Amino acid sequence: MFRVLVSDAISEEGLAPLRASAHIDIVQKNVSEAEEQLHTFDALLVRSATKVTEELLEKMPNLQIIGRAGVGVDNIDVDAATKRGIVVINAPNGNTISAAEHTFAMMAALVRRIPQAHISVKSREWNRSAFVGNELFGKKLGIIGFGRIGSEVAKRARAFGMSVHVYDPFLTKDRAEKLGVSIHSLDEVLASADIITVHTPLTKETRGLLGTDNLAKTKKGVYLVNCARGGIIDEQALIPFLENGHVAGVALDVFEQEPPGDHPLLSFDNVIVTPHLGASTVEAQLNVATQVAEELLHFFEGRPVTSSINLPALSKDVYEKIQAFYHLGRKLGLIASQFMNIPVQELSVTYAGTVADLETTYITRSLLAGFLRPRVASTVNEVNAAMIAKERGITYGEKFSDETHGYANCISLTVHGENRTFTIKGTHVPNYGDRIVHFDGVAIDFAPEGHLLYIQHQDRPGMIGKVGNVLGAHDVNIATMQVGRQEAGGKAMMILSLDKPVDEAVLHALAQIDDIETVKRLEA
Numbered sequence: 119m120f121r122v123l124v125s126d127a128i129s130e131e132g133l134a135p136l137r138a139s140a141h142i143d144i145v146q147k148n149v150s151e152a153e154e155q156l157h158t159f160d161a162l163l164v165r166s167a168t169k170v171t172e173e174l175l176e177k178m179p180n181l182q183i184i185g186r187a188g189v190g191v192d193n194i195d196v197d198a199a200t201k202r203g204i205v206v207i208n209a210p211n212g213n214t215i216s217a218a219e220h221t222f223a224m225m226a227a228l229v230r231r232i233p234q235a236h237i238s239v240k241s242r243e244w245n246r247s248a249f250v251g252n253e254l255f256g257k258k259l260g261i262i263g264f265g266r267i268g269s270e271v272a273k274r275a276r277a278f279g280m281s282v283h284v285y286d287p288f289l290t291k292d293r294a295e296k297l298g299v300s301i302h303s304l305d306e307v308l309a310s311a312d313i314i315t316v317h318t319p320l321t322k323e324t325r326g327l328l329g330t331d332n333l334a335k336t337k338k339g340v341y342l343v344n345c346a347r348g349g350i351i352d353e354q355a356l357i358p359f360l361e362n363g364h365v366a367g368v369a370l371d372v373f374e375q376e377p378p379g380d381h382p383l384l385s386f387d388n389v390i391v392t393p394h395l396g397a398s399t400v401e402a403q404l405n406v407a408t409q410v411a412e413e414l415l416h417f418f419e420g421r422p423v424t425s426s427i428n429l430p431a432l433s434k435d436v437y438e439k440i441q442a443f444y445h446l447g448r449k450l451g452l453i454a455s456q457f458m459n460i461p462v463q464e465l466s467v468t469y470a471g472t473v474a475d476l477e478t479t480y481i482t483r484s485l486l487a488g489f490l491r492p493r494v495a496s497t498v499n500e501v502n503a504a505m506i507a508k509e510r511g512i513t514y515g516e517k518f519s520d521e522t523h524g525y526a527n528c529i530s531l532t533v534h535g536e537n538r539t540f541t542i543k544g545t546h547v548p549n550y551g552d553r554i555v556h557f558d559g560v561a562i563d564f565a566p567e568g569h570l571l572y573i574q575h576q577d578r579p580g581m582i583g584k585v586g587n588v589l590g591a592h593d594v595n596i597a598t599m600q601v602g603r604q605e606a607g608g609k610a611m612m613i614l615s616l617d618k619p620v621d622e623a624v625l626h627a628l629a630q631i632d633d634i635e636t637v638k639r640l641e642a
């Protein structure tokens with residue numbers, strides 16, 4: 119049973135595909151309610167309320183995947199998850215429109231003082247002159263962060279007759295032109311905008327982006343909107359700018375601490391607030407829950423996930439094409455690691471033939487995971503392989519070549535260790551399987567499966583018989599045997615596939631045979 123903990127309020131209708139599976143068990147509890155069972159869950163589904171810290175992950179040793187039913191993953195320690203090989207997915211598109219509409223609603227409410235007027239009328243007052251606002255028409259809207267939500271806000275702003283000035287260091291001219299906005303530096307946006315709205319993720323770079331220095335660069339009378347993440351506008355820094363009237367008003371949907379408690383900003387009449395409602399629509403919640411539930415189902419069924427934060431994106435089409443090579447890569451890494459059971463500094467992977475045209479990053483990650491698996495005690499998979507390799511000082515690189523050795527495709531792995539280099543090459547034959555075609559300088563042909571035995575010996579008559587006798591005496595049955603050599607009478611090798619793994623006694627007995635130089639067990 120695949121156990122899923124849903125620890126925040128996620129649309130029930132969206133979770134239906136998960137509930138439909140007889141093999142998936144869904145538990146809806148917050149983390150503290152589920153404290154005693156945390157170690158039993160394979161998956162965790164959250165929104166922004168659950169803080170997925172390293173400490174929580176430590177209590178969830180079975181966790182394989184975290185699904186964020188929404189966009190921002192700043193409540194998840196993605197590095198800690200990655201380190202543990204836990205896939206993190208989100209639902210990037212499902213709440214874009216709702217967040218953009220909420221931003222727009224907040225902006226309109228801010229400049230027309232709707233919340234203040236609403237409270238006044240509800241208090242039985244009728245004070246029309248106290249609530250004179252500003253038009254949006256003709257105003258300059260500064261958008262900081264022009265991704266999905268920023269660009270939807272821009273479309274709506276243009277419909278309102280606003281001119282849109284954008285700062286986003288990753289925005290191309292083409293895209294800006296298409297959306298009818300102009301690109302500017304941050305300083306230009308700050309100096310020129312009548313209203314500034316932020317739509318970046320909260321990262322090390324964007325935390326405090328609108329702090330004292332940058333707030334001082336804004337126009338006197340500027341309005342600010344933050345419906346992205348608390349902390350992008352520095353809350354403490356904002357206070358003096360509200361006190362001295364430099365900032366005319368602020369609309370906040372998000373806070374550095376949620377809930378904000380008795381925050382000084384809440385005392386300002388011209389600060390309007392909502393309790394993180396950007397994505398809180400029936401439509402957005404259905405979208406994000408459906409998206410994340412589908413992804414979770416794919417993951418459970420061993421299919422690719424497409425919206426992972428810590429894995430390269432992979433469409434179904436691409437996945438189907440690379441799947442076979444993904445498996446071959448894993449085997450090459452696994453065998454090479456056992457063969458080179460010494461410290462290594464570098465792995466070099468070369469792709470040739472049809473495989474060279476595919477998404478090789480994924481194959482390399484799989485190979486790397488295969489290589490690291492015998493060397494690390496913790497889970498290692500394509501999520502954390504690159505991070506673990508880095509931690510252990512192992513570098514890796516990809517190359518592409520035309521040398522297929524006569525096969526349609528060929529993946530070659532060279533491992534550089536202390537005083538020793540080893541190369542293994544493999545190919546995938548459709549409807550037949552994976553074959554290792556080159557092993558430590560010798561052309562050979564064997565399937566990288568099961569209990570393998572590598573024997574390096576001098577090319578002499580009678581070697582096969584001697585090996586067969588020792589294995590027979592230890593009751594080890596040989597399934598297949600491949601031999602290869604560099605030249606007649608020179609270095610030769612056997613690769614045997616056995617029905618069961620051999621123990622140290624068998625390895626020792628084989629090593630005693632004259633002209634046998636090396637015996638290694640390789641599990642594939």
Ligand SMILES: NC(=O)C1=CN([C@@H]2O[C@H](COP(=O)(O)OP(=O)(O)OC[C@H]3O[C@@H](n4cnc5c(N)ncnc54)[C@H](O)[C@@H]3O)[C@@H](O)[C@H]2O)C=CC1
Nearest residue numbers: 190217263264265266267286288317318319345346396397
């Ligand atoms: N209030 C709410 O309920 C919701 C809030 N959000 C938040 O909105 C934000 C944006 O979401 P999306 O548009 O979907 O994300 P996105 O990833 O599509 O867009 C983010 C944009 O920010 C830009 N960016 C990154 N660093 C930057 C920097 N230092 N300066 C300027 N631009 C920078 C990126 O290039 C990108 O274009 C996120 O923080 C997300 O968590 C999203 C949905 C609902």
Ligand SMILES: O=C(O)C(=O)COP(=O)(O)O
Nearest residue numbers: 165166167188189190397
């Ligand atoms: O998707 C996001 O980034 C949001 O901020 C929405 O958060 P929520 O799922 O409503 O807690």
